[in-house]
Amino acid sequence: MTDPRQLRIAVVGAGIGGLSVAALFGGTGGHVDVFERWPRIKAVGTGIGLWPNAVRVLDRIGVGGPLRAVAVPQPGGALRSADGRDLLTLRTTAMERGGGTGVLLISRERILNALVDAARTAGANLYLDAAPDVGRLADTYDVVVGADGISSTVRTELFGARDPRRRSGFWAVRGTDERTLTPYGEFWGARQLFGVTPIENGATNWYAAMRTDRRPTVGDLRDWYAGWPDPVGALLKSATDEAVLRHEVQHLWPVPKSFVHGNAVLVGDAAHAMPPNLGQGGAQALLDAACLVDELVGRSVPDALAEYDRRRRRTTRRYVAGSIAMANVALAGGRAARVRDRVLHMLPAPRVA
Numbered sequence: 117m118t119d120p121r122q123l124r125i126a127v128v129g130a131g132i133g134g135l136s137v138a139a140l141f142g143g144t145g146g147h148v149d150v151f152e153r154w155p156r157i158k159a160v161g162t163g164i165g166l167w168p169n170a171v172r173v174l175d176r177i178g179v180g181g182p183l184r185a186v187a188v189p190q191p192g193g194a195l196r197s198a199d200g201r202d203l204l205t206l207r208t209t210a211m212e213r214g215g216g217t218g219v220l221l222i223s224r225e226r227i228l229n230a231l232v233d234a235a236r237t238a239g240a241n242l243y244l245d246a247a248p249d250v251g252r253l254a255d256t257y258d259v260v261v262g263a264d265g266i267s268s269t270v271r272t273e274l275f276g277a278r279d280p281r282r283r284s285g286f287w288a289v290r291g292t293d294e295r296t297l298t299p300y301g302e303f304w305g306a307r308q309l310f311g312v313t314p315i316e317n318g319a320t321n322w323y324a325a326m327r328t329d330r331r332p333t334v335g336d337l338r339d340w341y342a343g344w345p346d347p348v349g350a351l352l353k354s355a356t357d358e359a360v361l362r363h364e365v366q367h368l369w370p371v372p373k374s375f376v377h378g379n380a381v382l383v384g385d386a387a388h389a390m391p392p393n394l395g396q397g398g399a400q401a402l403l404d405a406a407c408l409v410d411e412l413v414g415r416s417v418p419d420a421l422a423e424y425d426r427r428r429r430r431t432t433r434r435y436v437a438g439s440i441a442m443a444n445v446a447l448a449g450g451r452a453a454r455v456r457d458r459v460l461h462m463l464p465a466p467r468v469a
């Protein structure tokens with residue numbers, strides 16, 4: 117068993133995954149250097165929903181309390197069709213009665229700022245504007261953590277695998293609106309969906325996903341979502357191309373055969389980027405971080421990395437597969453969409469538990 121205080125680890129990428137590793141490993145007394153290619157931490161994104169298992173990792177890091185204080189619990193909501201019919205009602209009461217937090221909606225910016233503070237407080241060194249030679253890192257550190265997202269340089273350069281990035285077949289557009297606009301929930305149409313959630317300070321978070329071959333503009337969205345139920349029209353009316361985020365969604369498939377190569381290890385999107393349809397990408401990055409640090413504290417480095425790979429690869433692979441399947445259902449078109457809506461309409465209301 118290795119004393120973590122004797123270990124030096126390099127973390128490439130200061131997103132949710134990398135900063136969580138830094139905060140947790142720094143907390144053990146080990147040496148952590150984090151390298152981020154951008155000159156500042158880019159809090160790209162609007163709100164994300166975190167399930168209770170991920171919030172528990174934030175608690176371990178010491179930022180769960182403050183984040184919970186500003187987060188908004190995901191309200192029970194309906195899944196509706198594009199013409200406003202209820203397809204399914206989501207109840208979160210069971211989880212709340214059980215003393216859980218439910219799913220918390222938090223702005224990505226707040227999560228990243230809290231993690232930066234926690235990592236620094238734990239003694240991690242954060243180097244910005246730094247895209248290091250990862251081969252050299254592998255030679256000079258005990259462990260190199262590839263937390264550098266879907267286009268991971270650590271994966272490409274140290275794992276040498278075939279490029280597993282795949283187009284998910286749709287674009288995602290996200291925005292926020294300072295007004296409180298309801299009802300919350302998700303609307304599913306043919307080959308496109310629209311979601312509305314609350315976010316901090318009474319604001320509204322929205323996202324749209326659609327099968328299209330081109331980078332959509334807000335003008336396109338106004339056309340494509342014309343006639344959809346409230347509050348879709350109001351949200352799109354005040355949106356601008358400058359203020360929204362637009363991504364062609366990609367995922368990794370197959371996920372790498374191993375998350376470990378020598379002393380390099382992948383966490384988060386670098387290991388298992390998935391379409392956002394199960395809302396699990398950030399959560400799984402947090403769980404990777406907790407698992408990796410637990411293993412590094414308890415074992416020799418080779419055993420710790422092997423155990424991390426064993427514990428995390430199969431689980432996260434399932435989330436990738438599940439998210440791809442969910443995206444295909446949610447963005448189905450034609451007859452498949454009509455059958456989907458009929459089936460959903462017949463189901464009893466599920467509980468999030």
Ligand SMILES: Cc1cc2nc3c(=O)[nH]c(=O)nc-3n(C[C@H](O)[C@H](O)[C@H](O)COP(=O)(O)OP(=O)(O)OC[C@H]3O[C@@H](n4cnc5c(N)ncnc54)[C@H](O)[C@@H]3O)c2cc1C
Nearest residue numbers: 129131132133153165264265384385392395396397398399
């Ligand atoms: C539309 C959408 C909605 C989502 N909604 C949710 C949700 O509700 N709930 C949820 O849990 N997840 C959600 N996710 C997924 C979640 O955002 C990601 O899974 C998560 O942010 C991944 O974190 P990460 O740290 O692994 O990678 P990233 O956030 O990609 O961070 C990687 C970091 O590495 C840096 N980097 C890259 N290359 C280098 C290099 N060579 N050297 C140094 N630095 C480098 C990058 O600049 C970046 O800062 C969503 C994703 C999308 C696209």
